[in-house]
Amino acid sequence: MNHDNSKKPSGKPPYNRSGSQDSLDELSLDDYWKEIENIHEASNSNREQEVVVKEPDEGELEEEWLKEAGLSNLFGEAAGDSQESMVVLATLTRTQSAAVQKRVETVTQTMRKKNKQYQVPDVRDIFKQQNDSEQKATDGVKTAENKTETQEETEEDPACNHHIGDSSLRHAVPASDSDINVEISFSEQAATLSDNPAGKVARDKDDDTLTPDFRLPKNKTGTTKIGDLAPQDMKKVRSLALIELTAIFDIFGAEVKPQKTIKIKTKESGLFGVPLTVLLEQDQKRMPGTRIPLFFQKLISYIEEGKLDTEGLLRIPGVAARVKSLCQELEAKFYEGTFNWEHVKQHDAASLLKLFIRELPQPLLTVEYLKAFQNVQKLPTKKHQLQALNLLVLLLPEGNRDTLKALLEFLQRVIDHRDKNKMTLKNVAMVMAPNLFMFHGLGSKSTEQSEFVMAAGTANIMLFLIKYQNLLWTIPTFLVNQVRKQNAESQRKEKKDKAVKKLLKKMAYDREKHEKQDKNISDIKNVNDADVPQGVIRVQAPHLSKVSMAIQLTEELKASDVVARFLSQKSGTVQVVKKDEVFLYEIGGNIGERCLDDNTYMKDLYLLNPNAEWVIKSKNC
Template identity: 60%
Template sequence: PLCFSLSDGEQEEAWLTEAGLARLFDDSLEEDSAVFLSTLTRTQAAAVERRVTSLQQTLRRRNRQHVPDVRDIFRPPEKVRNKTETELNVEVSFSEQALSYRENHQRLKATISNSSSDDKLPNFKLLRDKTGQTRIGDLSPLDMKKVHRLVLVEMTALFDTAGVDLKAHKAVKVKTKETGLFGVPLATLLDQDQRRYPGTKVPLILQRLISHIEDEGLDTEGLLRIPGAATRVKSLCQELESSFYDGLFPWQQLKQHDAASLLKLFIRELPHPLLTVEYLSAFIAVNKLPTKKQQLQALNLLVLLLPEASRDTLKALVEFFQRVIDHQTKNKMTLNNVSVVMAPNIFMFKGFRSKVTEQQEFSMATSTANIVRLLIRYQNLLWTIPKFILMQVRNQNMESQRKQNKERAVRKLLKKITTDKQPDKAVPEGFIRVQAPQFTKVSMAVQLTEELQAADVLTRFLSQDSSVSVKREELCLYEIGGNIKERCLDGETYMKDLLQLNPTAEWVIKAVQR
């Protein structure tokens, strides 16, 4: 097998380590968990406590060292404001909302239908946030590390609250190819591609197959459903292996159904599942959550937990699936059809497939099709960082600074005295100073109004500096410092509201690096 369950104690230790809380069972580590723990909600705190208590019991049985109690560090619970069913409230922790739902629906047994038609999926929308939406890729790696830890705790708390037990698995080393296209680990393949094209985020072979299918037209009936001839697909696969990178593969002769079969083969042949061994069972367990809203919230958290290579590749796939669905009047591929066809390829990875019967495969395809439907239908919501997680990151940064400031009080005082002597670039009341060190116009003062958005700041800057050769869509206004390391702002961010949230931030225009 490619994965096996972790034993008692191992599971808790692995989870606490991934959440950056290893200090709770290993005093020799230096990382301080207090700042992280102080920002958790009651459901997140309960998830940590549950794992620590379970580990304590296991260690007691093994007569190992005592695990410190973490309950005293947590904050009192916060109030949950209920929103309407189709509005996604991202200001309050999902697990807190789930707790509120559970308390209100104690007697209600929600039934989940995995085969409801496309129009039954609610039209969920994010509540507009004046301080801007944060998409994956908008934050610095340092803050993303904090996001990962918080999301892991929140995801676990959400499943805990719904009474769903997540079994953790760890990957077992499997013999994999180190070169080639099919059956190569995603990370190896991307290394190979990045040597040719730095910055590649999605395997070139997958990008090329997708663009070929789209160039030849998405109207082909049964696209993704009707397979190409098996022997022909096998020989095309070998031909691609030998001539793809040389540019000698005869793309013009590749039929649509064959290209779609190669695309499915590529995903299926990955030695480790696209959704990773660690999180595959959690993705499948999403079906057990009682409401579509909770399923969507869990998927949002799971997408954030995926390693970058898996996340970017999954995004490219679900965007492609949506473009196929957009042509359903001609190709007859609805959201349901695409999901049912693609689920086995995404969830049944190489090595696992050979161990299940056709009947098991069919039953698994039916249940996992619901997950694929949600991934496609709500992709615009899933690749965003919920505001409550971002607020916890801001709080952590503030807590860390507070600790550092106590230690540096004298130095800070000295620094204040020296900075007070330099009023030359003082910004008048009601203005912000926007810096653009990469460009000719290095800085400008912008007057704040209730309606001023990040996009307006960029427009004003571009109208005043005609020497900028970078395309507008490649520029971003960044929020830097204060309670965030660095954040690329969504164009609809209201600057006055954000300034209230982060009064000591600096505002910098620069080219987006993604």
């Protein structure tokens, strides 16, 4: 976003405002333009070089997209070994498949133009096979309210059923416009709505309701938050989120083209102007396990210690000369622990916080996806915008996501004191938007009209990030179910491959020894699961006084009930553990590892993943 003209556009904009600006008139944008002026006045003139975005051709962009989506084996020299990619393709919805196919075709055409002889499998047959099953997704959105009989199919392992990704279609669609349906693919919902007689989704009407009270309906198998899944499953979630986001943007004619930067020399130590990854690496050496830069944490805690009641906090800038002097002193003394915080004024500290964010060599929202965040404003409704932001948050690297979360939580605490500091949600969004979205490396020459559109759009996106942060850090159920399906498909293929190998090598095995090993394994399993009747699960708690317990499943049994039963046992020599220190985990089966929320209904989850193990432990174990 380029702001060569930092002055607020004068006069009423000579054009109709888009839906993303429905409650943001020019007057209410004063805080935004004032912040732009403050940023220019306080800009660091010593910055030697800015990050410049490399503009690859369309084929290279789509090739990079396929790599990010976990589908790099569909092309190039590795195309012959595409089993992993085929597993992903086999679990996609209709709209997700269309998004992938579009990128594959672009890459294929580019390779042909460049006379590259890379093998690119024709995935249309796979997608064709999916059309019938994925058409159920569309039908399910339309008729879910009337569906009551969809559990006719049963197999040995429910995790292998092709409908696992679409199991949510058995549930009713959300009862109101403020409900966010996370059980059905967002892009499938969008495609179904766009198929209405009008031919397109109606853009939100202008009204005074800038931020509806969106909510997530309860799901019996539990809500999954970022941080609840094992890394290997989270990697799959990220790839699926990119495919899903692209599918939504394709439906509405918007763009998701991850940008790339030219590598430049950056600072390798210090506080301001240091890459986030470098900051975290140097902080983790001082304090292992650090997920948010120590300096950023200290700034937030200091501002809060100085009271959040300060009028105009974040909006009123600190004295530029004093802020510059503080920067230099902090660079020299912060890590030595000799910096004196006592005389730092509240507005100066707030200015340091915003400066820290702006001075990151690459934006907190990343160069790759900053444009995608900006383009969210082009989606027609607030619900679609919120869904897209949810997926974008999932795409951020961990360090960026954790730091953004800390920032948003701090901003909400500032807003909670709005009666005294006069900083409402809208005020804070206006002030903070330029600090997160103003990045010259992505800039192009802008007009007064585009400046206004970008200002209103990014302010609204900032507002959504703050208000709906709890929703945005939730992993949609349909993505978790797609991960389950991928895991089940991989296990099935692996089992099949092992069976073939065993058959080919059976003459080389010592059959007697092999049977003995099988018996030992069976004996061990029988010891662990001895006499566990149907409808009963065995829960392990290796760190508690009672390490194992058989628990009868009932319709109302929740994860919190299971943990409570263990904690109610008399503790002998084992240290007493508090409820908020341990959690019930679902491990194995069709998931790597998942921390369960308290309201998970165990019988429903057991039916979804009957081969899982159930373990109570802390998140640090």
